[in-house]
Amino acid sequence: MAGVTNAPFRLVARECGAGPLTSEEIDARALLQGSARTLALARSLPEERPIAMQLLGADPDVLAEAARRLEAEGADAIDLNMGCPVAKIVAKGQGAALMRDPLGAALLFRAVRKAVTVPFTIKIRGGWDDRTVNAAEIARIAEAEGVDAVTVHPRTRSQQFTGRAPWEIIAEVVDAVRVPVIGNGDVRSRADARAMREATGCAAVMIGRGALGAPWIFSDSTEPRVxxxxxxxxxxxxxxxxxxxxxxxxxxxxxxxxxxxxxxSGLPFAARLRQDLFAAADTTQVREIFWSGWSDAGASA
Ligand SMILES: Cc1cc2nc3c(=O)[nH]c(=O)nc-3n(C[C@H](O)[C@H](O)[C@H](O)COP(=O)(O)O)c2cc1C
Structure with a gap:
């Protein structure tokens, strides 16, 4: 997740038990142009492996070259972002806009597939809007072009992040292809993850917002609660x-x-605590404010 799943968060998720990790989205063109900010996004630590680097772009040559570079720098997989709904991204034909052009998408898949030997995966949405739900079609094309796995966040671009994630679209994609399908959307607990696997037949589950402030979501559920x-x-x-x-x-x-x-979140007075956190002047103060809120809440710090 952009702005969130940087190395510290990924390491904590891994230490809590997460399986394969994915970088934040990395603008392919900015990477090739050597943007310092983008190069930083593409960096990872050995303890994070296996890690997929996720590319954002719409030009086959640029994406292929960026994928080649990331592989050379140690990416264990390359993932193509076909889900980002942000207006300035889709205006450039990137992210979820790629879902609108299946033929163009096939060319992208072919170019990136030829460029790398590590697994190449894609992350798609249900479709652009509720009249053009084409996740299964895109997944079939991807499979035919040698894509190794497909992650499905089944909301359409128009839905952004609102409303229920329609898991039945994940099931449709599972039925449409033989490559592993990773389900995503509204998984907030181990029980949700199990329910998604049962409802859709997906091979694995990707967790986004459910891990924010709760990286222990990845931990072993057999451990006693206390x-x-x-x-x-x-x-x-x-x-x-x-x-x-x-x-x-x-x-x-x-x-x-x-x-x-x-x-x-979940602590008493969380709204007040958040205000104080955002007003803090330095890292020492932020940490002090948080832990005093935590102990006020009676939690064992
Ligand atoms: C702040 C934020 C940033 C995100 N950035 C990315 C991203 O860079 N790449 C991506 O594939 N999905 C991104 N997503 C989408 C999530 O990966 C996920 O598909 C979506 O939130 C639905 O899953 P969830 O209900 O588990 O959060 C982002 C979501 C949020 C909330």
């Missing part, structure tokens, strides 16, 4: 330490505020 709850403060501390160690100072403060605000 033990799990007791580990939470140390997971949060570890996340904060990683943010401060791995992210440049100015940006680290923003990241700490954002993630600690997510960790605050």
């Amino acid at each position: 033990t799990r709850d007791r580990r939470r403060p140390s997971i949060i501390r570890r996340h904060c330490d990683l943010i401060e160690a791995l992210i440049p100072a100015g940006h680290a403060l923003v990241q700490l505020k954002k993630h600690l605000a997510w960790y605050s």
